[in-house]
Amino acid sequence: xxxxxxxxxxxxxxxxxxxxxxxxxxxxxxxxxxxxxxxxxxxxxxxxxxxxxxxxxxxxxxxxxxxxxxxxxxxxxxxxxxxxxxxxxxxxxxxxxxxxxxxxxxxxxxxxxxxxxxxxxxxxxxxxxxxxxxxxxxxxxxxxxxxxxxxxxxxxxxxxxxxxxxxxxxxxxxxxxxxxxxxxxxxxxxxxxxxxxxxxxxxxxxxxxxxxxxxxxxxxxxxxxxxxxxxxxxxxxxxxxxxxxxxxxxxxxxxxxxxxxxxxxxxxxxxxxxxxxxxxxxxxxxxxxxxxxxxxxxxxxxxxxxxxxxxxxxxxxxxxxxxxxxxxxxxxxxxxxxxxxxxxxxxxxxxxxxxxxxxxxxxxxxxxxxxxxxxxxxxxxxxxxxxxxxxxxxxxxxxxxxxxxxxxxxxxxxxxxxxxxxxxxxxxxxxxxxxxxxxxxxxxxxxxxxxxxxxxxxxxxxxxxxxxxxxxxxxxxxxxxxxxx
Amino acid sequence: xxxxxxxxxxxxxxxxxxxxxxxxxxxxxxxxxxxxxxxxxxxxxxxxxxxxxxxxxxxxxxxxxxxxxxxxxxxxxxxxxxxxxxxxxxxxxxxxxxxxxxxxxxxxxxxxxxxxxxxxxxxxxxxxxxxxxxxxxxxxxxxxxxxxxxxxxxxxxxxxxxxxxxxxxxxxxxxxxxxxxxxxxxxxxxxxxxxxxxxxxxxxxxxxxxxxxxxxxxxxxxxxxxxxxxxxxxxxxxxxxxxxxxxxxxxxxxxxxxxxxxxxxxxxxxxxxxxxxxxxxxxxxxxxxxxxxxxxxxxxxxxxxxxxxxxxxxxxxxxxxxxxxxxxxxxxxxxxxxxxxxxxxxxxxxxxxxxxxxxxxxxxx
Numbered sequence: 031x032x033x034x035x036x037x038x039x040x041x042x043x044x045x046x047x048x049x050x051x052x053x054x055x056x057x058x059x060x061x062x063x064x065x066x067x068x069x070x071x072x073x074x075x076x077x078x079x080x081x082x083x084x085x086x087x088x089x090x091x092x093x094x095x096x097x098x099x100x101x102x103x104x105x106x107x108x109x110x111x112x113x114x115x116x117x118x119x120x121x122x123x124x125x126x127x128x129x130x131x132x133x134x135x136x137x138x139x140x141x142x143x144x145x146x147x148x149x150x151x152x153x154x155x156x157x158x159x160x161x162x163x164x165x166x167x168x169x170x171x172x173x174x175x176x177x178x179x180x181x182x183x184x185x186x187x188x189x190x191x192x193x194x195x196x197x198x199x200x201x202x203x204x205x206x207x208x209x210x211x212x213x214x215x216x217x218x219x220x221x222x223x224x225x226x227x228x229x230x231x232x233x234x235x236x237x238x239x240x241x242x243x244x245x246x247x248x249x250x251x252x253x254x255x256x257x258x259x260x261x262x263x264x265x266x267x268x269x270x271x272x273x274x275x276x277x278x279x280x281x282x283x284x285x286x287x288x289x290x291x292x293x294x295x296x297x298x299x300x301x302x303x304x305x306x307x308x309x310x311x312x313x314x315x316x317x318x319x320x321x322x323x324x325x326x327x328x329x330x331x332x333x334x335x336x337x338x339x340x341x342x343x344x345x346x347x348x349x350x351x352x353x354x355x356x357x358x359x360x361x362x363x364x365x366x367x368x369x370x371x372x373x374x375x376x377x378x379x380x381x382x383x384x385x386x387x388x389x390x391x392x393x394x395x396x397x398x399x400x401x402x403x404x405x406x407x408x409x410x411x412x413x414x415x416x417x418x419x420x421x422x423x424x425x426x427x428x429x430x431x432x433x434x435x436x437x438x439x440x441x442x443x444x445x446x447x448x449x450x451x452x453x454x455x456x457x458x459x460x461x462x463x464x465x466x467x468x469x470x471x472x473x474x475x476x477x478x479x480x481x482x483x484x485x486x487x488x489x490x491x492x493x494x495x496x497x498x499x500x501x502x503x504x505x506x507x508x509x510x511x512x513x514x515x
Numbered sequence: 516x517x518x519x520x521x522x523x524x525x526x527x528x529x530x531x532x533x534x535x536x537x538x539x540x541x542x543x544x545x546x547x548x549x550x551x552x553x554x555x556x557x558x559x560x561x562x563x564x565x566x567x568x569x570x571x572x573x574x575x576x577x578x579x580x581x582x583x584x585x586x587x588x589x590x591x592x593x594x595x596x597x598x599x600x601x602x603x604x605x606x607x608x609x610x611x612x613x614x615x616x617x618x619x620x621x622x623x624x625x626x627x628x629x630x631x632x633x634x635x636x637x638x639x640x641x642x643x644x645x646x647x648x649x650x651x652x653x654x655x656x657x658x659x660x661x662x663x664x665x666x667x668x669x670x671x672x673x674x675x676x677x678x679x680x681x682x683x684x685x686x687x688x689x690x691x692x693x694x695x696x697x698x699x700x701x702x703x704x705x706x707x708x709x710x711x712x713x714x715x716x717x718x719x720x721x722x723x724x725x726x727x728x729x730x731x732x733x734x735x736x737x738x739x740x741x742x743x744x745x746x747x748x749x750x751x752x753x754x755x756x757x758x759x760x761x762x763x764x765x766x767x768x769x770x771x772x773x774x775x776x777x778x779x780x781x782x783x784x785x786x787x788x789x790x791x792x793x794x795x796x797x798x799x800x801x802x803x804x805x806x807x808x809x810x811x812x813x814x815x816x817x818x819x820x821x822x823x824x825x826x827x828x829x830x831x832x833x834x835x836x837x838x839x840x841x842x843x844x845x846x847x848x849x850x851x852x853x854x855x856x857x858x859x860x861x862x863x864x865x866x867x868x869x870x871x872x873x874x875x876x877x878x879x880x
Contacts, residue, residue, distance in 0.1 A: 040609055042609075042612055042613060042616055043613060043616045043617055043682070043686045044616075045616060045619050105634075105637065108590055109590070109630060109633040109634065109637075110630055112590060112593050112594065113593065113626055113629050113630050113633070114626075116593060116596070116597070116600070116626065117623075117626045119600065120615065120622070120623060120626065121623070123612050123615045123616065124615065124616060124619070124623065127612040127616065130604075131604065131608050131612065134601065134604045134605060134608070135605070135844075135845045135848070136848060137848075137850075138601055138602075138604075138605055138845070138848065138850075139848065139849070139850025139851050139853060139854045140850055140853075141597075141601050142598060142601060142850075142854045143850070143853055143854045143857045143858075145594075145597045145598050145601070146854070146857045146858050146860075146861035147857070147861070148594050148597065149594060149861055149865060150861050150864050150865060152590055152591065152594050153865045153868050153869075154864075154868055156587055156590070157868050157869075157871075157872045160587075160872075161872045161875060161876070164875045164876065164878075164879045165871070165872070165875050166875070169871050169875065172871075173868065173871075176864060176868070180864075206849070207848060207849050207850060208849070381682070381683055382682070382683055382686045382687070383683055383686070383687045384687075385686070385687055385689055
């Protein structure tokens with residue numbers, strides 16, 4: 031075993047979120063943050079457009095909207111958007127410290143560069159917010175353009191890091207971070223997100239315009255139709271969406287094309303909501319120059335939130351079984367560590383004791399609980415959302431052993447099991463015990479032939495993930511006389 | 516690995532430590548304004564000194580400026596905090612992450628608390644409650660509570676990250692609160708140190724007539740501000756050595772001791788400069804640019820020395836060959852030139868924005 035393999039193994043305390051799946055926590059916050067951040071970025075661009083309209087005399091009411099809109103931008107996006115940005119880091123640490131640690135190690139200069147853009151965004155935004163009334167038109171426009179460029183710049187930098195997680199590209203071989211940054215999904219993702227920013231900002235403007243008593247109905251209609259023009263790039267969204275799909279790894283694409291019903295469903299929610307919004311913008315607001323009231327605008331905004339949520343869920347989901355493709359599995363175990371952990375065990379180096387050891391009746395179950403914590407808990411609960419007792423609790427014992435031993439072949443988006451046969455058997459018994467509603471006593475299964483069979487299955491499965499290729503192991507004849515419960 | 520004298524650190528570790536200290540200094544400027552400012556506002560609120568109906572006092576100019584500028588300062592403190600948060604993850608990844616994980620919901624609570632503090636600060640400057648002294652007092656005290664909670668959480672997190680031996684028991688007990696006798700003195704030190712920094716920032720704002728404060732009102736505020744700065748800097752200086760030295764094991768870490776002492780010497784020099792800057796103001800004379808620059812430079816040196824000592828002490832406690840090797844590996848990653856290029860462009864852009872708005876303000880006046 032090489033040193034880097036061993037030295038990369040750091041045991042972190044793993045928290046229990048109760049019945050909630052950890053992915054729901056980071057996903058929920060992520061969707062909220064992304065929506066606010068996209069509003070902030072698109073908002074700057076829209077305000078620059080309105081300022082230009084006002085300066086050119088093309089839209090007299092634009093100036094009235096500017097100050098009101100910017101107040102919302104500051105109150106919502108500067109405050110909640112900024113803090114949820116930091117919260118994304120903190121939540122990532124809670125969910126997967128190994129992943130965020132690796133991302134920081136590789137991209138800290140990119141993040142530091144993004145930090146510079148944040149500064150420009152905050153200073154330009156605040157300067158406009160506080161002093162716009164005393165600034166010349168030219169300075170106002172320059173400030174808003176500066177704010178927009180800084181906002182788009184921050185999107186540019188973070189987009190490289192996020193898309194790298196799915197498609198790290200040539201970085202895997204070369205270690206060159208720019209090859210990882212400008213990865214195959216970088217551009218389609220960047221263009222797609224930029225349009226999303228513009229659409230969200232436009233829909234927020236449609237809501238805000240309707241809250242301003244100073245504007246007449248004619249003013250509102252004109253402003254909303256102007257906003258519709260700003261949102262027109264939505265017609266290009268399908269193009270960038272398809273480009274993104276084409277640039278995805280084959281197995282990831284397969285999940286959204288029917289391979290995983292949850293991911294297919296969420297993608298269709300995103301597509302369906304986007305089509306509805308796009309249709310309304312192009313046909314209703316742009317072609318027919320319709321007026322929409324605050325309620326309809328809010329409904330469209332809610333649809334946009336749904337589209338963002340679906341899109342973000344898919345983006346997170348299609349990385350499975352990795353958090354960083356080919357580098358780190360969802361459970362923060364690196365592919366090259368699997369073989370090592372199958373020898374020494376995934377629980378051996380864990381310095382953190384079980385919290386409820388006293389309520390678990392025997393050492394084998396305790397080992398199983400520890401194995402669950404280290405290998406499964408990042409995506410699964412015991413009996414809550416995505417709970418193992420629901421998913422595999424009613425399988426036969428040998429079926430559980432076989433399918434966990436050959437986990438990556440059981441489900442292609444699962445990582446290979448990275449522990450000893452004893453840990454695997456402990457996990458199986460722990461799931462059975464939990465399925466049986468945690469009885470006070472439970473017999474240990476210590477049959478060496480069972481461990482031998484599990485070892486054979488692990489060897490047959492190999493340590494490579496299913497994503498590595500189409501290889502499927504031969505299934506050996508089961509030969510476990512009297513094995514297990 | 517080459518060691519950098521006198522801090523006894525390999526080059527990559529020292530490099531990231533320097534970046535951490537420099538960016539943390541920037542964060543501390545705004546953080547001090549927010550921490551000390553929230554305490555000043557809380558006390559003023561408690562004493563019924565806020566709002567248009569409150570009796571004018573020596574502190575009126577200060578509270579007017581604080582109410583106006585605290586939301587921006589909090590925003591700037593959070594933005595400035597991103598870079599040190601980045602470098603702390605490189606320097607002390609395992610320790611920082613583990614402390615975060617152990618404190619779990621309690622640690623994560625600082626985020627909604629910060630959002631609440633933000634909106635309370637905006638509420639405090641809303642015209643609608645300008646005439647309601649009692650309500651303003653309550654809001655201001657809530658802001659103080661929120662900011663103190665965040666400060667306490669950071670101190671607790673820092674100390675927990677240093678105490679590796681406590682981790683398993685802390686985890687097993689699901690104790691989201693880490694009890695350590697060093698927390699209170701350390702928090703006290705941070706509060707005391709933040710006050711003189713906030714005082715010099717406020718003094719600059721008073722000089723510039725920020726938030727439309729009248730010249731006479733600004734003059735009245737100078738003397739109490741000087742008193743506050745002098746008393747708090749003396750308290751901070753007295754607390755500094757035990758706080759920094761307290762994290763080292765009883766046997767000490769001889770190799771890093773000299774580095775810590777150099778840091779403390781710089782902090783001591785900063786302490787003297789701050790005194791020299793503030794003492795003349797006790798006579799009630801207006802503080803000139805030169806004296807204020809002296810106090811400001813002194814505060815910067817004080818913090819720089821404190822941070823140098825703190826990081827040297829921290830690295831001597833948790834530094835190991837494995838950690839230094841990790842820093843060396845991470846240090847080979849490209850991107851610094853891009854960062855530097857955009858840092859220069861960003862600084863230029865920010866300077867332009869400040870210049871443009873200042874010019875517009877001057878014309879308006």
